[in-house]
Amino acid sequence: MWSQEVINMIIQGIGETLKMTVFSCLFGYLFGIPLGVILSTTDVNGLTPNKYVYKVLDFITNIVRSVPFLILLILLIPFTRALVGKSYGSTATIVPLTVAAIPFIGRMVESSLNEVDRGVIEAARSMGISNFKIITRVMLVETRVSLMTGITIAFGTILGYSAMAGTVGGGGLGDIAVRYGYYRYQTDIMIVTVVLLILLVQIFQTVGMRIAAKTDRRIK
Amino acid sequence: MGTIVEFKNVTKIFSSAYGTTKALDDVNLQINEGDIYGVIGMSGAGKSTLIRCINLLEKPTSGEVITDGDDLMTLSERQLREKRKHIGMIFQHFNLLMQKNVVDNVAFPLTAAGVPRKEARAKATELLEVVGLKEKVKSYPASLSGGQMQRVAIARALAQDPKILLCDEATSALDPETTASILNLLQKINREYNITIIIITHAMSVVRKVCSHVAILSDGKIVETGLVNEVFDNPKTEEGRLLISKAEESERREKEQKGV
Ligand SMILES: Nc1ncnc2c1ncn2[C@@H]1O[C@H](COP(=O)(O)OP(=O)(O)OP(=O)(O)O)[C@@H](O)[C@H]1O
Numbered sequence: 001m002w003s004q005e006v007i008n009m010i011i012q013g014i015g016e017t018l019k020m021t022v023f024s025c026l027f028g029y030l031f032g033i034p035l036g037v038i039l040s041t042t043d044v045n046g047l048t049p050n051k052y053v054y055k056v057l058d059f060i061t062n063i064v065r066s067v068p069f070l071i072l073l074i075l076l077i078p079f080t081r082a083l084v085g086k087s088y089g090s091t092a093t094i095v096p097l098t099v100a101a102i103p104f105i106g107r108m109v110e111s112s113l114n115e116v117d118r119g120v121i122e123a124a125r126s127m128g129i130s131n132f133k134i135i136t137r138v139m140l141v142e143t144r145v146s147l148m149t150g151i152t153i154a155f156g157t158i159l160g161y162s163a164m165a166g167t168v169g170g171g172g173l174g175d176i177a178v179r180y181g182y183y184r185y186q187t188d189i190m191i192v193t194v195v196l197l198i199l200l201v202q203i204f205q206t207v208g209m210r211i212a213a214k215t216d217r218r219i220k
Numbered sequence: 221m222g223t224i225v226e227f228k229n230v231t232k233i234f235s236s237a238y239g240t241t242k243a244l245d246d247v248n249l250q251i252n253e254g255d256i257y258g259v260i261g262m263s264g265a266g267k268s269t270l271i272r273c274i275n276l277l278e279k280p281t282s283g284e285v286i287t288d289g290d291d292l293m294t295l296s297e298r299q300l301r302e303k304r305k306h307i308g309m310i311f312q313h314f315n316l317l318m319q320k321n322v323v324d325n326v327a328f329p330l331t332a333a334g335v336p337r338k339e340a341r342a343k344a345t346e347l348l349e350v351v352g353l354k355e356k357v358k359s360y361p362a363s364l365s366g367g368q369m370q371r372v373a374i375a376r377a378l379a380q381d382p383k384i385l386l387c388d389e390a391t392s393a394l395d396p397e398t399t400a401s402i403l404n405l406l407q408k409i410n411r412e413y414n415i416t417i418i419i420i421t422h423a424m425s426v427v428r429k430v431c432s433h434v435a436i437l438s439d440g441k442i443v444e445t446g447l448v449n450e451v452f453d454n455p456k457t458e459e460g461r462l463l464i465s466k467a468e469e470s471e472r473r474e475k476e477q478k479g480v
């Protein structure tokens with residue numbers, strides 16, 4: 001049962017899950033930060049309110065967020081294939097994972113940025129600081145703890161999505177859990193992979209939260 | 221000495237879904253260089269709106285605001301930002317950056333404007349000495365008292381080498397003793413750096429203690445202006461009399477209650 005082969009497969013599964021999660025998180029933030037910044041600044045109470053930009057982005061974000069991940073994954077197959085050449089396996093799964101992550105991360109960034117004290121922004125404006133610098137030097141810096149917490153949450157969520165992608169041949173631990181646990185009734189392998197998934201989320205959650213708390217200067 | 225801030229027929233109307241508010245109604249005002257100018261009035265009279273027009277954080281609906289020689293309404297966004305760099309502002313709730321330590325808070329207007337960090341920190345450290353916070357350079361705002369935070373905010377404003385310092389209820393969150401020490405500091409700044417100071421406050425005692433001139437704002441209109449002694453001892457309008465007698469009465473009662 002626990003042959004070298006199975007162990008190797010599980011190790012590879014961990015590697016694939018981490019690869020999918022890390023890259024999707026990375027790409028998710030690459031697009032999610034600008035999205036969150038624009039959502040927060042164009043809001044009625046934002047730095048440069050713009051009803052139209054906000055409404056359009058708000059709408060698109062909600063749409064993508066409402067599509068169940070598995071459906072999104074299937075809908076994106078042509079796009080994924082065009083981008084990476086195939087639609088299955090861990091590398092290909094990064095594409096739908098990223099698409100699902102962007103609006104989710106954008107919302108979290110938006111809500112973090114909305115936490116910035118309006119008085120602090122007012123003070124920065126009174127100093128003659130440009131809006132761009134207010135975003136980069138005030139808002140993103142003052143909310144770094146909240147952003148860090150957001151990254152931790154995003155990581156756990158994307159990891160969960162990546163396991164879901166496993167059910168349709170997406171690779172990683174989820175894939176193994178479904179193939180062995182569901183199709184071949186090898187419950188022990190399934191349990192091990194699920195425990196590993198839980199452990200990964202727990203580790204990142206703990207480490208992320210700890211880093212966030214450590215860098216917070218408000219509590220002294 | 222010349223005029224440094226002038227309002228010409230300034231009106232500010234806020235419109236929202238609930239209707240419109242005339243926060244400033246045809247305001248004319250002249251503040252001279254070197255003054256410590258107080259603006260008093262009831263809550264909602266338009267004091268904050270008025271002070272925020274001086275650096276155009278609030279844009280008047282009509283009229284002219286001439287600050288330090290420039291008609292602000294005619295400036296481009298970029299020119300306005302340049303202008304604001306020489307107008308300091310402090311607030312009731314201090315508005316410090318909570319994730320930056322004291323020296324970096326004070327250095328912030330400089331580093332944000334592109335001054336090298338080392339140079340900015342050196343200047344910030346000097347200014348922290350001026351405001352009496354030399355030993356708190358490395359502390360974070362969360363560990364400071366209200367009075368100390370306001371000193372940091374004052375040092376931060378001074379880092380911009382301002383010609384004008386705007387204070388919106390800067391002592392309203394502080395106890396009487398701390399208020400007195402902050403007011404002393406403002407007076408010192410006014411004398412030593414020849415910075416014109418404009419103070420918005422509810423507290424008549426603040427005006428009495430530090431201001432040279434005062435304007436009384438009521439319902440968006442300036443009802444009285446002049447030297448503090450003249451206006452306070454002999455208010456010419458009903459609004460002025462009411463405001464001053466009421467406020468001084470309640471301040472006296474407050475003091476009695478505290479047994480001071
Ligand atoms: N952004 C805004 N939108 C709509 N109305 C506003 C806005 N800012 C101020 N007002 C209104 O304008 C009037 C003047 O407000 P302002 O804040 O200048 O008063 P204030 O004298 O500073 O009062 P306080 O002593 O309470 O701070 C008030 O009626 C207020 O409700």
Ligand SMILES: [Mg+2]
Pocket residue numbers: 267268269
């Ligand atoms: Mg006010």
